[in-house]
Amino acid sequence: MRHLLVAAGLMTAMAAATVAAADTPVLTVYTYDSFVSDWGPGPAVEKVFEQDCGCDLKFVAAGDGAALLARLKLEGARTEADVVLGLDTSLTATAAETGLFASHGRSPVVDVPNPVGEPGAWGDPLFLPYDWGYFAFVHDRVKLPNPPKSFEELVESDVSIVIQDPRSSTPGLGLMLWVKALYGDKADTIWEGLSDNIVTVTPGWSEAYGLFLEGEADMVLSYTTSPAYHLIAEEDDSKAAAVFPQHYMQIEVAGKLAASDQPELADQFLGFMLSEAFQSLIPTTNWMYPAITPAAGLPDGFTAPVAPDQAVLLPPEDVAELRDEALAEWRAALSK
């Protein structure tokens, strides 16, 4: 029945799109796959934004976060994208260097804990945050009642994990930086130790999480908020995030392309992104902490298992410096 409804919805949407295509302006937003899935924020965001933009909001799924940036470099100034949504602060320095992004001209106050600077103020002139979270390994409480509590324990255990490729995926990149931030020069020994736990490395978060749900691995690199999805959307409390002494943070951002042919609409979208309407959708569709806490507060399952002093985040400039070295270590250790 649900699928019939989805099919009916799709048909209506397609019909509406054909009518709208006449001469309404199109705002193209490149984003990652899970954002536009049926259960992701995409459909609802599109509906609300299109109510008063007088435009057609077109989400294009172009792979996971880091692959989005490669896609933009590949397309260069010819890109059809007006806005890119789904990079994170580990990528913003590299993204800024491409010269493809335009300034957003805003200085919002956000509810994003910032381990490296002033909380609240947002200083990046090119990118705006829309949500954030803590990376964590998610497991099934029934199948794996006693998950490892640190990287050392994970290395020692025979627990199998699925992770993402740091070159194409922001969670994959986050995990690589997490290990690098904690272990520095010894990061490669951690990776060598992890290599026999890793079932496979997927290009994006969706593939990895899918494999975990299929039972291909005991744990998957995801977020501390992922179990809330199962709890709220599926009334299933069997999933949990393994708590480590420290968790790497992710702040997801969006930016406007300098070559956009719809700069006003792009600005309007970025403004909408920080509004209550968009932000209140985030917790139960993208399953992340919203950048600005909605008036209604956060749903159950979002009580942070991670205290602010457990959070780790490398500043964008440091990432740009560390990335190549950390990536070489990662590749060397995992190809043995």
Place this chain on the structure above:
Amino acid sequence: MARGAIEIRRAWLGWTAAGFVAAVVLVPLGAVIWQADLSGQALTADWAAVRFTLLQATVSAFTSVALAIPVARALARRRFPGRGLLITLLGAPFILPVIVAVLGLLAVFGRNGLLNGALGWIGVAPVSIYGLQGVVLAHVFLNLPLATRVILQGWQGIPAERFRLAASLGMRPRQVFRVLEWPMLRAVLPGAVMVIFALCLSSFAVALILGGGPRATTIELAIYQAFRFDFDLSRAAALALVQLVLAGGAAALALWLAVPPGFGAGLDRVVRRWEAERAGLRLFDGLAVGLAAVFLLVPLAIVFFNGVSGLARVPGSVWEAAGVSVVIALVSTSVTLILALGLARRGEIWGYLGLAVSPMVVGTGLFLLINPWASPIALALPVTALVNALMALPFAVRVLAPELARVEDDFGRLADALGLHGWARLRLLLLPRLRRPLSFAAGLTAALSMGDLGVVALFASPDWATLPLQMYRLMGAYRMEAAAGAALILLGLSLMLFWVFDRGGRVDVDA
């Protein structure tokens, strides 16, 4: 004098075709060499990919051939109901879209698949399909039938009289093997191993889904990653150069070992084998054929049944992608046929250029050439059709060349005497007589192009896709039911294209 003029005119199509193939292969290669970053640093990082590519191709080739020997022997010396059908089916994986095969294998060997379900019942720890073992498994699945057919041809090449003589001399199976079968195998096996090794060297789709991670990345996949993950063109070009040397070398070696084409005729003959009429050997042969049939058919059966229930969940994008794929398949089929006709007489060697370069190598070169002038993304459709055509060209030339030679030998002098040349010769003499091999080549090309997931992954924009690529995206987005439906559509379209073309060549052809 007059004859010379005719020769020149007849050669026109050949020269144009050869020039075209050379241009679309060699010019991109030039671009690759020009752009390649051959500094030590770039290549050290990818050494693991080179190692894995060689390792998986070696293991896949030897495993496929080793497993094919007992199956081919059983098919050569046993007669049983369904034998002919089984041999026909052994030709099918050649046109089976790789991604469909992988989906079927996941359903059998994945963590929640049949095998691990059975292992769980008897309390054995589950096995993983990801990594080297999965890549090899898929390559064996795809190449075991090819190996079986090639080796079966070898067996059928041993004259029946020899076996009769061996029987009258009272030879035991071991002696028959040593005297008759081993010399044949020694002649056939190196070629079979080399062909499969060469095919596995350029494996992309299998490694994309079942490999993953620095430990299980082929060079083809690494080229794709250099584009898609890093957008590092000079590294992509360096990798393409490495791939050119490896795959080109392997293809040359495989051609030099001169393997029979393996589409084979006369595989339906069973030679009576007196020495093999023992219960033990009978059981062994039965097991070999039975296990091979189960291994090859169960994944496909699951694809079929899951696909039927998944059809209702297939989103509209799948049907759009199917349309795109059919158009690409038809375009590449036309291109391949024209080129193959031009090259089949004298330029065979040019046709084999496609074997020496992998899709990602040509794709990288074309990207480098197009990028400064136009958006490669906008040209994705023609580029995909062109590369697919090039990749199918060797097979088409291989099918056409002997037939064309036969027609020219039989009728060439008469046609020359009648002054039949150029277009008239093509229309009145060649086309009618080449209808069967042409249709077969067209069927092969269309099916190969339909199922290909390669260069399109490099070029496609996010808002359109070919059917294999769309299916891969659905799998990545964890929409397994829709992916299963797409797999069935893809399988159906590939087989249908092959059937329509191949049949079309047989209808009302006299003799």
